Amino acid sequence: DQQVKQNSPSLSVQEGRISILNCDYTNSMFDYFLWYKKYPAEGPTFLISISSIKDKNEDGRFTVFLNKSAKHLSLHIVPSQPGDSAVYFCAARIYIQGAQKLVFGQGTRLTINP
């Protein structure tokens, strides 16, 4: 039962263009959604998040959009840069018995071509 899904295993984008990474979820009890970025041989690092009560959050070149009715969120990177090449994980937070838990998607490998 995959509660958080990233259906695109990989994405290739030209440098300077917009990168759009997508994520779908099934559990309406998630209260925060997060994006993590992961380089090879490193741990995931937090990138940006959005509360379930908002529909957009922006931080520099990164914007996350949340469509609660569709249970869908997306990460926009504009303009894309070579350093953005990494694996991006979508994650959703839920509180169960007083403990926060993150449920991760499968990840999307983003490649920015010069």
Add this chain to the structure above:
Amino acid sequence: NAGVTQTPKFQVLKTGQSMTLQCAQDMNHEYMSWYRQDPGMGLRLIHYSVGAGITDQGEVPNGYNVSRSTTEDFPLRLLSAAPSQTSVYFCASSYALAGAHFQYFGAGTRLSVL
């Protein structure tokens, strides 16, 4: 500024051997967790702890034990390694507050069980 430190970085075990993956954080975080990352599966929660002396099971706990005797340390023990436990393991920590919704990850331990 160490953050979350995992040791070892790499390990090869034979089936049936036991070992402990170490995790330490210096941020005084109450919440710590262990994930495993497998191709096409994202990160899956193994065990977590909301504070010293308190641990609980995550999504895939079988074959793993944890303990939390101090705030700083959260070791993961494999009692009898199996090839199915070949994976990359990540430890993470965060404040156990409602507003602290993202976790800091270590660099990971790559484990191979032959």
